[in-house]
Amino acid sequence: MEYQELLKRRTSSRKYTDQPLTNSEIEAVLKAGEYAPVGSNRYHDLCFTVVRDREVLRKLAEAALIRRSNTDEMAKIINNVSNADEILEQKNAYDPFYHAPAVIFISHRKQDLEPHIEWCNAASAALSMHLAAQDLGLGSCFMWFALDSMRRIPELDHTDLLDLPEDFQPLLGLSLGHIKEPLPERDIDTGRITVNWIGEYEK
Numbered sequence: 001m002e003y004q005e006l007l008k009r010r011t012s013s014r015k016y017t018d019q020p021l022t023n024s025e026i027e028a029v030l031k032a033g034e035y036a037p038v039g040s041n042r043y044h045d046l047c048f049t050v051v052r053d054r055e056v057l058r059k060l061a062e063a064a065l066i067r068r069s070n071t072d073e074m075a076k077i078i079n080n081v082s083n084a085d086e087i088l089e090q091k092n093a094y095d096p097f098y099h100a101p102a103v104i105f106i107s108h109r110k111q112d113l114e115p116h117i118e119w120c121n122a123a124s125a126a127l128s129m130h131l132a133a134q135d136l137g138l139g140s141c142f143m144w145f146a147l148d149s150m151r152r153i154p155e156l157d158h159t160d161l162l163d164l165p166e167d168f169q170p171l172l173g174l175s176l177g178h179i180k181e182p183l184p185e186r187d188i189d190t191g192r193i194t195v196n197w198i199g200e201y202e203k
């Protein structure tokens, strides 16, 4: 897909079909993660875990489900999300991973060499995979809420299920699947992020 068109079609997908993903589809997305820029070239500080086991995902969703029951907090968090009402309506069916057939967890080695660079690295890899998924005709969505919930409720932090190398912590996830509805091209209001120009602006 041409890049400008890809940008216009990119969206967070939260509805997936039951169609399983093939290994090659997932591998193509993972490859995009490997192509992402990473601070100081420290690719060995990142680790991707592909989870397709529903039981493991159910367990990893527990902390988010508890937090989800605080409707006020949830409403504030997703206030601006385009389908916020839909998400709030899903009570029993709610799954922070949106019943995706696969979730890629992005983990990083704990480090204090360059504080916080791990978050940038994880986001860099996640965005690259998110765009690649779109390009492949798949849907995906960043997963912050589920992972943040695990960090906030340590007794429900089941990240040991990810079988990570020692000293790695999961930071972000990316749900992945075949989309239910084809995505229309969107014309985004490009004025929604403040942009300041310092120095001369040539008209």
Ligand SMILES: Cc1cc2nc3c(=O)[nH]c(=O)nc-3n(C[C@H](O)[C@H](O)[C@H](O)COP(=O)(O)O)c2cc1C
Pocket: 010, 011, 012, 013, 014, 080, 081, 082, 141, 142, 143, 144, 145, 146
């Ligand atoms: C860092 C980050 C974390 C996010 N976490 C979640 C999440 O936990 N759950 C979710 O449904 N969407 C999540 N999203 C998706 C955003 O809600 C979405 O990108 C935003 O509403 C804009 O919509 P769009 O991606 O469809 O253009 C996240 C996005 C980013 C960049």
